[in-house]
Amino acid sequence: DTGVSQDPRHKITKRGQNVTFRCDPISEHNRLYWYRQTLGQGPEFLTYFQNEAQLEKSRLLSDRFSAERPKGSFSTLEIQRTEQGDSAMYLCASSHGQNSPLHFGNGTRLTVT
């Protein structure tokens, strides 16, 4: 169990640029989640995969956001045409079944200038 890893740890980008984050879940976990966390708030659900299928998306996820998990292993989260309001910590988590606890990565902190 090497834990959930996220890359990069920090990303600074200019408004209007596209960014992509990667998440490698715990290898035997079939469920993968993306959350967003802003200062003083708890994590907010963005989207959820079971294996390679994206089964649920939050209304927070605008059309500029897209997530993939092509082979049911790692996942990417892309934000197109970034806006200052996208600045946040993006957290990835994985689990091995429904109601099993989430295991979180250390997150990717995005700053849009």
Added chain:
Amino acid sequence: AQSVTQLDSQVPVFEEAPVELRCNYSSSVSVYLFWYVQYPNQGLQLLLKYLSGSTLVESINGFEAEFNKSQTSFHLRKPSVHISDTAEYFCAVNTNTGNQFYFGTGTSLTVIP
């Protein structure tokens, strides 16, 4: 829909004193409850969980929480805190009908020497 309320945003407490961090939830179905801890610049780590069985659950570092169905609460307690317990604590709820985990806004625990 489910929701989680953590009424105390900040809790200062002296070292070796007891502490209680409050968590209340709302749900129309059976719930599974979790407490997570987040240290600065890190992801969330599972502290303890209630899935079924005994309503009192404990962590390895001295925290405990009690599921109270009638009061829809899952308060976190520790009889004697250490400096190293200084962190952000998040309560979360999941259900057997959903995939999302809903998080509270967090409680910042500061242990004062």
